[in-house]
Amino acid sequence: MGKTSRISGFHKLTVEERLKIVSEFAGLSDDEAALLKKRGHLDIQTADRMIENVIGTFELPLGIAANMIINGKEYLIPMAVEESSVVAGVTNAARIARSGGGFFTSNTGPLMIAQIQAVDVKDPFGAKLRLYEKKDEILRIANEQDPILVKIGGGAKNIEVRVIETAFGQMVIVHLIVDTRDAMGANAVNTMAETLAPYVGEWTGGRVYLRILSNLADRRLVRARVRVKKEEFKGAEDVLEGMIYAWAFADADPYRAATHNKGIMNGISAMVIATGNDFRAIEAGAHAYASRTGRYRSLTHWEKDQNGDLIGTIEVPMAVGLVGGATKMHPISGVVIKILGVKTATELGEIIGAVGLCQNLAALRALAAEGIQKGHMSLHAKNIAVSAGATGDLIDVIAKRMVEEGTIRMDRAQELLKELKKG
Ligand code: NAD
Numbered sequence: 001m002g003k004t005s006r007i008s009g010f011h012k013l014t015v016e017e018r019l020k021i022v023s024e025f026a027g028l029s030d031d032e033a034a035l036l037k038k039r040g041h042l043d044i045q046t047a048d049r050m051i052e053n054v055i056g057t058f059e060l061p062l063g064i065a066a067n068m069i070i071n072g073k074e075y076l077i078p079m080a081v082e083e084s085s086v087v088a089g090v091t092n093a094a095r096i097a098r099s100g101g102g103f104f105t106s107n108t109g110p111l112m113i114a115q116i117q118a119v120d121v122k123d124p125f126g127a128k129l130r131l132y133e134k135k136d137e138i139l140r141i142a143n144e145q146d147p148i149l150v151k152i153g154g155g156a157k158n159i160e161v162r163v164i165e166t167a168f169g170q171m172v173i174v175h176l177i178v179d180t181r182d183a184m185g186a187n188a189v190n191t192m193a194e195t196l197a198p199y200v201g202e203w204t205g206g207r208v209y210l211r212i213l214s215n216l217a218d219r220r221l222v223r224a225r226v227r228v229k230k231e232e233f234k235g236a237e238d239v240l241e242g243m244i245y246a247w248a249f250a251d252a253d254p255y256r257a258a259t260h261n262k263g264i265m266n267g268i269s270a271m272v273i274a275t276g277n278d279f280r281a282i283e284a285g286a287h288a289y290a291s292r293t294g295r296y297r298s299l300t301h302w303e304k305d306q307n308g309d310l311i312g313t314i315e316v317p318m319a320v321g322l323v324g325g326a327t328k329m330h331p332i333s334g335v336v337i338k339i340l341g342v343k344t345a346t347e348l349g350e351i352i353g354a355v356g357l358c359q360n361l362a363a364l365r366a367l368a369a370e371g372i373q374k375g376h377m378s379l380h381a382k383n384i385a386v387s388a389g390a391t392g393d394l395i396d397v398i399a400k401r402m403v404e405e406g407t408i409r410m411d412r413a414q415e416l417l418k419e420l421k422k423g
């Protein structure tokens with residue numbers, strides 16, 4: 001009989017039983033199965049409670065970017081990422097930002113939006129006003145769902161009602177604005193929205209379908225700015241000019257903006273992952289926010305001030321938490337938060353925003369100067385050596401040779417490996 005992926009009750013099996021099935025299905029060798037059985041800092045019982053159908057855990061390197069000053073305070077920045085040169089980029093750019101005082105940040109508060117969708121409403125504009133009249137009742141019902149949040153000063157604070165045009169006619173969309181304090185807040189606001197749904201159905205006279213948060217968290221923005229003194233570009237003034245032209249290119253052209261913003265997310269996502277937060281939520285929010293004018297644009301802005309110093313700014317949604325979700329479950333996240341020394345989710349969000357801007361500073365500087373490949377490929381040479389099959393000391397020897405030769409390619413790594421193994 002051929003193999004099948006239809007496995008009844010897979011979720012009810014133990015981790016070991018699941019691994020046995022996967023090993024047979026994929027023909028894993030004993031060594032490969034043993035690799036999946038190897039345990040790191042995330043114990044398997046916790047992992048098995050975090051997601052479904054667990055067979056092991058997956059590790060990423062955790063690096064520290066040095067040199068960061070934010071609001072006059074020194075920070076070491078933990079970053080979990082698989083890509084070389086991300087941590088180095090932040091470290092270098094944070095160093096050149098120090099002479100201008102580092103990064104300065106602010107935020108709009110931890111406000112999340114939950115959406116409730118009502119369709120087939122006969123009088124959508126009348127319904128909209130009826131809902132506004134029920135605002136106090138809506139907030140009361142929502143807040144009854146989360147007494148902890150209310151006790152610490154959070155909870156549902158406001159509503160907004162929109163009538164939108166869709167492929168299936170007008171819909172009434174209720175936005176519940178919730179202060180989620182130190183939580184990312186997805187579960188918190190979803191519970192509120194689900195409880196409110198039948199009431200919204202009754203008050204609009206329509207049918208209610210979706211009731212879930214919006215990842216376009218545009219009420220939960222963080223802002224960061226940086227000034228890089230022109231002296232940092234002494235003898236390379238054209239680099240500073242080139243950086244501003246590079247930004248203008250990104251802001252005008254979505255093809256470039258996608259790569260520009262991806263670079264920003266290198267820093268943001270690495271911190272979001274290290275703190276046990278939901279990186280898909282942050283990425284969806286960032287890219288949606290970058291499109292808010294109707295065109296996909298840069299999340300940052302770069303210009304020169306009257307002294308000729310370089311001024312960079314970023315504004316980005318940042319729905320991260322210190323409690324809730326996996327933030328308290330992943331053992332490393334707690335240590336990462338201690339390294340950062342943050343006490344609130346908004347402080348964490350501001351740091352992440354500043355790191356996004358710092359990463360962009362690094363990338364634009366490299367692009368406007370020697371190009372990205374020089375720095376990137378030197379660091380990447382080791383990865384290529386590993387991919388070519390090098391192990392142990394041979395990784396460094398091959399990487400070094402390729403950098404010296406200026407040929408950092410898989411075929412060259414393979415040649416060198418053959419040569420060195422013979423010798
Ligand atoms: P949660 O429900 O685990 O924790 C939040 C709760 O913790 C609050 O409701 C509150 O009752 C309590 N709390 C205790 N101390 C608090 C404090 N100081 N500040 C705030 N709340 C405090 O988690 P959550 O943050 O509501 O949801 C996050 C999770 O939801 C993540 O795992 C995310 O991946 C997931 N999620 C995301 C989406 C999405 O992004 N579209 C959708 C569904 C779920």
